[in-house]
Amino acid sequence: MTTDNADALMNAVAAGAHMLDLTLDPAWLPSVRANLEVSLRLGKLVDEFPLPDDHEPASHFKA
Amino acid sequence: MAITQLTATEIAGAVASGRLSASTVIADALARIGERNPALNAFTDVTAERAISRAETVDAAIASKKPVGPLAGVPFAVKNLFDIQGLPTRAGSKINRELAPATRDAVLIERLEAAGAILVGALNMGEYAYDFTGENVHDGPSRNPHDLTRMTGGSSGGSGGAVAGDLVPLSLGSDTNGSIRVPASFCGVFGLKPTYGRLPRTGSFPFVFSLDHLGPLARSPRDLALCYDAMQGFDAGDGACVERPAEPVTQQLSKGLSGLRVGVAGGYFRKGLSSEGAEAVARVAKALGPHRELELPEVARARAAAYVISTTEGGSLHLDRLRKRPQDFDPATRDRLIAGAMVPAPLVDKAQKFRRWYRARMLELFQSVDAIIAPATPCVAPKLGEQTLTLDGVAMPLRANVGVYTQPISFIGLPVVAVPVPLSPLPIGVQIIAAPWREDVVLRLAQHLAETGIAAAPRPPSR
Numbered sequence: 167m168t169t170d171n172a173d174a175l176m177n178a179v180a181a182g183a184h185m186l187d188l189t190l191d192p193a194w195l196p197s198v199r200a201n202l203e204v205s206l207r208l209g210k211l212v213d214e215f216p217l218p219d220d221h222e223p224a225s226h227f228k229a
Numbered sequence: 230m231a232i233t234q235l236t237a238t239e240i241a242g243a244v245a246s247g248r249l250s251a252s253t254v255i256a257d258a259l260a261r262i263g264e265r266n267p268a269l270n271a272f273t274d275v276t277a278e279r280a281i282s283r284a285e286t287v288d289a290a291i292a293s294k295k296p297v298g299p300l301a302g303v304p305f306a307v308k309n310l311f312d313i314q315g316l317p318t319r320a321g322s323k324i325n326r327e328l329a330p331a332t333r334d335a336v337l338i339e340r341l342e343a344a345g346a347i348l349v350g351a352l353n354m355g356e357y358a359y360d361f362t363g364e365n366v367h368d369g370p371s372r373n374p375h376d377l378t379r380m381t382g383g384s385s386g387g388s389g390g391a392v393a394g395d396l397v398p399l400s401l402g403s404d405t406n407g408s409i410r411v412p413a414s415f416c417g418v419f420g421l422k423p424t425y426g427r428l429p430r431t432g433s434f435p436f437v438f439s440l441d442h443l444g445p446l447a448r449s450p451r452d453l454a455l456c457y458d459a460m461q462g463f464d465a466g467d468g469a470c471v472e473r474p475a476e477p478v479t480q481q482l483s484k485g486l487s488g489l490r491v492g493v494a495g496g497y498f499r500k501g502l503s504s505e506g507a508e509a510v511a512r513v514a515k516a517l518g519p520h521r522e523l524e525l526p527e528v529a530r531a532r533a534a535a536y537v538i539s540t541t542e543g544g545s546l547h548l549d550r551l552r553k554r555p556q557d558f559d560p561a562t563r564d565r566l567i568a569g570a571m572v573p574a575p576l577v578d579k580a581q582k583f584r585r586w587y588r589a590r591m592l593e594l595f596q597s598v599d600a601i602i603a604p605a606t607p608c609v610a611p612k613l614g615e616q617t618l619t620l621d622g623v624a625m626p627l628r629a630n631v632g633v634y635t636q637p638i639s640f641i642g643l644p645v646v647a648v649p650v651p652l653s654p655l656p657i658g659v660q661i662i663a664a665p666w667r668e669d670v671v672l673r674l675a676q677h678l679a680e681t682g683i684a685a686a687p688r689p690p691s692r
Contacts, residue, residue, distance in 0.1 A: 182571035188552055194564055201568035204629065205540050208533035209576035212583050215530055223581035224588070225439060 175199050175206075232257040234688075237303040237398040237452040241345065244287065244302030251287035251302030251347065255280050258304040258349055262396050269372050271381075271390040273309050274316055274351040280304065283347045298344035299455055299479075305399040308385050309351040310358060311335040311443075312432040320434040321354040321384070323367045323557045324550055335432030336464050337401060337443060344459035349397060352387030356559040358403055358436040359543055359566065360384040361411050361631035366559040370613050373416060374689035375655055379610040382415035382631070384408040385446070389416035392446050394689055399447050399456055403433065405440045406539055407605075407635025413446055413647035414658025415610035418686045419675060420446045421453045424665045425642025427473070428457075431466030437542040438469065439581070440535065440639060448686040450646065450675035454479040457668060478669045482676040489670060492523040492594075494603035498634055501620030503608040505657050509650035510604050513659045516683040517674060523601060526590040527583075528637045534580035534587070535640040536629075541577045544569030561628065588641040595664040600674055604634050605647045605658035638662055646671040648684035656687055 179199050183190045190198065232240070232254055243249040259277050266272045290297050307313070310320040312331035319326040338348055353371045355363060363371040363386020371386030373379040374394035381390045385402025389412025392400050402409045404422040413420030421444045428443050435441055445456040461475035493514045502510075514520050525531075544551075544566045547558075551570070555563055594601075607620055611627060618627040638645055638660065644667060647658040663670040678684035 179568075179571065183567075186548065186552075186570055188548075188567060188570070189555070190567065191555075194555075194560070194567070197560070197564040198567050198571075201540075201565045202571055205537060205568055205572045206576075208536045209572060209580070211530050211533040212537060212580045213576060215527070215579075215583055215586075217579075217582050217586060221582050222585055223578055224584035225581045 175203055178202070233261045233395045235398065236449050237300060237447060238449065238455055240303050240398060241299060241301050245291070245297055247291060249302065251284035252281070254302045255284040255304055255347055255349065258397060262349065265394055265396055268377055269374060269390050269394050269396070270369050271352055271371055271387040271394065271396055272306065272350045273319070273353050273368055273387070276313065276348055276350050280347050280349045283342065287345055287347065298459065300341060300459055301345035303346045303399055304349045304397045305341060305346050305401070306348065306350045306352050306391055306397050307335070307338060307401040308354045308388050308403055310354060310403060310434040311338060311351070311401060313338065313348065313351055316351065318434050320358065321356040321365055321368070324554055325434065333432060336429045336466065337460050340460045341456065346399070352391055352400060354386055355384035356562045357543070357547065358384040358405060358408060359562050361407065361628055363389070363412060364613065373610050375417060375687070376610065378612055380415060380613055382412035382606070382610065385412050388446050389413060389418060392416070392418045392448060393686065399445060399452055401443060401445055403436070404442045404444060404639060405437045406535055406639055407632035409444050409446060410605045410635045410645060410647040410658060410660060411631055413649065414605035417649040417651060417656030418446050418448055419450055419453055419649060420444065420647040421457055421668070422639060422645045423457065423668055424644045426469045426471040428460050429464030429467040429470040431464050435546065437539045439538055439542060442639065442642070450672050450679050451479070451482060453646065454482055454672050473666070476666065476669070478672050481669045482673055484673050486518060486674070486677055489599045489674065490597070491517045491520040492598040492601050493520050494525055494601050495522040496524045497528040498603045501607050501633065502604055505609050505652055506604040506607055509652060509657045509659050510602060512650055512683050513648065513678060514602050516678055516681055517602065523594065523598065525594065525637070527587060530583060531587045531637040531640050532633060534583045535636040537572060537576055537580040540565060540569030541572045584640060591641060591643070592664065599663060599670050601662040603638070603660045603662060605660045606631060607633060609655040609657050634660065644668045644671050646675040648675050648678050649686050650683065651685045651687040
């Protein structure tokens with residue numbers, strides 16, 4: 167990860183904490199950032215997989 | 230043989246026929262727990278009074294010729310995320326142990342006790358089940374009975390350690406991404422993760438509703454089957470539980486391999502596998518006869534999608550606790566949950582869409598085979614406290630990677646038995662996987678492997 171990307175991710179953690187009303191100890195930030203980085207890397211793998219627009223999620227609700 | 234070394238099937242037979250009293254069985258189990266638990270740290274609560282009272286009830290029923298169930302007098306224990314009446318359901322956490330005591334047992338406990346089994350306590354686990362190690366900062370680590378310096382695996386660490394250490398013949402655990410199969414592999418016992426939606430989760434503390442399963446660990450496939458049959462059936466308290474008639478499997482175990490087509494998972498499942506893991510898969514594959522190697526579709530992506538769904542649902546579940554009491558979490562769990570809460574929503578939606586695609590492709594694969602063999606863990610039980618796992622010469626974070634072979638399977642809820650292959654000095658597990666609702670297939674194959682000695686729960690060193 168480049169310094170720019172690392173900074174961007176750290177900024178995203180700060181913004182996420184603000185939006186979710188979470189108070190993060192500065193000492194936790196590197197670990198939270200590292201975990202988010204893994205999740206986003208794996209999420210990218212999912213994101214890249216092409217699926218048709220009408221493909222239903224597995225979580226659909228039955229009334 | 231000591232009573233505590235008998236299987237659940239043997240105990241139930243002896244109690245039902247009057248050769249052993251339930252009270253004697255429970256007294257022995259409680260003594261064994263008292264003797265060995267200080268070293269193993271498998272139990273967090275021992276329900277001795279309740280168990281003794283329950284044993285007396287079973288003995289009275291037998292004395293008066295009343296019917297007793299198929300698990301009469303069998304001691305069992307449950308991961309401490311199951312509700313036990315009178316105890317707070319701690320789910321491995323510091324925070325939840327301050328909750329009010331549960332007012333009712335979990336449905337699966339009720340069903341096992343209705344079948345004559347006797348609850349003797351609650352078992353250690355990784356915090357909030359977000360764990361593959363069996364370590365717990367609040368209660369101390371579960372310790373592997375085969376080597377006390379090693380992990381049990383998790384998150385159902387106490388469930389694996391208690392059975393492998395002969396404290397109980399039967400335990401219940403939960404499995405979201407591998408939390409029954411990983412401790413079964415590291416501790417050298419049999420573990421069943423049934424089809425998603427088969428067993429009700431009512432009265433258990435969740436981790437990831439989309440992926441959570443409950444199931445048993447035992448020293449034999451027959452014990453798994455007996456326990457599974459006693460627990461089947463719909464319960465409206467779990468929205469994912471399917472209204473499907475029970476399909477008992479115990480009577481089908483002796484059908485053997487006849488007519489079953491077996492495939493061995495290649496590609497992804499060969500990468501990062503230790504020599505012990507490869508040896509275990511080879512032994513199982515050879516014992517199951519002619520087979521072909523299969524390439525499962527997009528497995529790495531399936532694992533990634535399971536990871537995304539787990540971390541985000543977990544983050545959402547604990548969001549309020551993360552706001553109010555972050556200092557009371559295990560730091561490793563806390564930081565993963567916080568990060569999970571920050572994953573963009575479209576990735577979760579895409580993961581759920583991919584899940585349906587992957588399920589369809591896997592069901593196509595099951596047109597040509599009845600079961601798939603795959604490793605359960607990359608390696609044998611690591612040392613307690615280890616942070617990295619070396620796969621194919623590359624060091625990787627241990628906590629995130631122990632479940633690389635289990636996650637793509639539970640992702641679509643397939644039934645699996647993890648069978649222990651008794652390598653020396655440490656056992657390792659192999660997954661036997663079938664199409665949804667075919668627990669009969671995985672248990673038949675496990676039974677064949679047990680009968681031929683390929684799979685067995687090795688005894689830990691005597692103390």
